[in-house]
Amino acid sequence: MRKILDAAREEFGARGFSDTSIVGITQRAGVALGTFYTYFESKESLFQALVRDMSAQVRDTVGPILAQGNDRLDSERLGLSAFLRFARDHRDIYRIIDESEFVDPVAYREHYETTAMRIAARFRRARDNGEVDASLSDHDLDVLAWGMMGANVFLGLRFSVWDDQDSDKVAEAMTRIWRRGLTR
């Protein structure tokens, strides 16, 4: 079961959903084809289980780190940096979550909606604290949450998955812009 899940993660990550076969997964896991069906109903349901698992893993890795930092944006910087390292070390997970948009849209939506809601909530708290601009409306912060999340995802793709650059530098550059904006 664990063996199958791990093998599946590697196979889906490396080949994508449609190019990985259950034969391939079971071979990598070192079990027989039939064994697969004692644990999972179908290829889709395995993928679903995997996405939910990975989604939780991202949260559990980055979540705790968001408690550190001197202020809201400093915490977000640390969170982004951790996320970039996670992406670098788990390219397969990254890809699986991305591909879930097409294989398991419900899980995909849940993953990003939950994430965005949490970001928005953190910034609402920060605004009410006076740590960020008090004139930002709730709607502004929803837009911010989705924008920031999209930025993080693309930075992960470009600077971690595709080409492994220094995650602190990238997080630092991005956060500086979030903090002060582009104009002086």
Added chain:
Amino acid sequence: MRKILDAAREEFGARGFSDTSIVGITQRAGVALGTFYTYFESKESLFQALVRDMSAQVRDTVGPILAQGNDRLDSERLGLSAFLRFARDHRDIYRIIDESEFVDPVAYREHYETTAMRIAARFRRARDNGEVDASLSDHDLDVLAWGMMGANVFLGLRFSVWDDQDSDKVAEAMTRIWRRGLTR
């Protein structure tokens, strides 16, 4: 040929790559199965042709608009708003470009690398003009380009493809943050 391309866009957009069949495409196009193969080598090559076409369409729609506006960020606001409207009106295109990450990774990469390079170049010019913070390095602006692009993509997904909100309002909220940052 045109009929096949249009039918393919609709089918791929609605069902995704692996769930659309060539039979389905040709039926929608009103031609026989065999006709497909006088115009395209394979299902993959059709998808490729489609992605390149769509990628150009996005550029041709948003590109000209970036010449308008009072300053760099005002132009970007107009560009984002146009992009959001485009996403709303062409959900199928949106989905096809997203899915190309898995079906035609080269095209996907080209699409986003080209887009990011253009954004970065615009901001480099703006920085050298004095329109944005002169202390931002080229690397900072590369990070910005990927971050901003990711933000735009996710805003499109959330506020146009999934749930059609006022594109001007969203673009305005996001751009205000890019301009002044989150702190006061």
Added chain:
DNA sequence: ATGAAAGTTGAACCGTGTTTCAACTTGCGA
């Protein structure tokens, strides 16, 4: 009007990969 070239057709072929299931193996309590 004629015939060759270009375009169209869809039944059949073919490969791939998911899923089933009856036989077999292993683990464990009595």
Added chain:
DNA sequence: TCGCAAGTTGAAACACGGTTCAACTTTCAT
């Protein structure tokens, strides 16, 4: 040790859809 339950096996059934191709239709220059 025995026997039952639980877990494992992989060959074969099965479904599906991409691709081929020889026959047919249309177009168009002479």
